[in-house]
Amino acid sequence: MVGSNKHTRNLCCEGELEATVPTLPQEIILEVLLRLPVKSLCRFRCVSKSWRFIISSPQFAKTHLDVAFQNKTLFSRRRRIIFSALNLYSVEYESMCSVDDGDVVAVELDYPLKDNPNALGDVLGSKKNDLVYFKVSEDEDENPVMVKVDVQSSVNPRNWVEIWGSCNGLVCIAPDEDTLFLFNPSTGESKRILEESFSGPATCGVTAYGFGYDSTSDDYKVVRIDTDSSFSVYSSRTDSWRRIGTFPYDCSVYNSGMFLHGALHWVATSREDEDDKYVVSVFDLREELFWGMPAPDVDDSFEFAVGTLNGCLCILYSRDDLHDDFWVMREYGVGDSWARFSISLPYICMKPLCLAKNGEALLEVDGRLVQYNLEEDTYKVLGIQGIPVGVGFEADTYIESLTSPNGFFGREFQMYN
Structure with missing residues (x-):
């Protein structure tokens, strides 16, 4: 159709072709833009001032989502x-469903x-001799045994990036120890979260973070649980931390x-339970309060993590030994709705990622990507091109969006005047 449509191209006097934008109702243009991928929208900001105005609007980003x-x-x-x-990578969900x-x-x-290089790589990079000796015997009655290791060849120059959660296209990451960012992988925008600063005594360290969205106040929040059982909340709207109180449960949470x-x-x-009974600790982001949800009857000698599968809460083993089961809460908040599932793939640590179109579950299992058919109890391990061989990984899901981590939250903005 290009070259034959007189409404889209006109012949200039100099013999060159000049492109013109068709005149369409603004409502039609908006409906088209709302269905385009983020990569295209980022390019189309350059089409005109009006398009840039629309696409850059926080309200458009919310509607697009x-x-x-x-x-x-x-x-x-x-x-x-x-x-x-040892880096961050992204994979299209649909490509996983179609690979043969x-x-x-x-x-x-x-x-x-x-x-930024990691601390060990930076120190070793200044040494001329990359051969480092390690003492492996502490027995005073024996001569110490020393081994020589070429450390430089085994050290990756980058820090491991922790992924602490994903919501509405934003991912909370820690590319360095206790250094948090809100990061949009689709647009490349990021915002560094200020370090926690309080007048009280210093905490002993962090055990876990959580990241989510409070739709009532239109606020993205990060929750930090410390080893001394104190917990704090970061608000993206105020760009500040608040010490809330004491974590009301045993503070041995790491995920x-x-x-x-x-x-x-x-x-x-x-x-409060003398038998150290497990509960699901729930933190309501709107009320900023904890409450306890019944957990399934599980062995308290292991550690567990929480995940989701098809919109349902899951409890899975997170370390210590091989297991072949997990639990799914069929009805949210109802303790009697926990159902145990057995699988033919033993795991030490497992995380459900999502369900494919054909109903198969996409799982992260001990640093591998697995496509699992829950009905037939069969699975296959998916190879990932582009990730270094022999390097394990952590994974999470996100949706492509225009959500900005930089100060758009809570603003009133009229984009159609």
């Missing part, structure tokens, strides 16, 4: 898996502090809080 949540096809196209493997050879292609992401139904969830043990 809402349209995807309401349309299964658009949601599937915009869903991504983010991997941390078991391989998917990962795209390396640019993220804040990516090129990121799972965001679901406006709340963050961890598996913890009750301080």
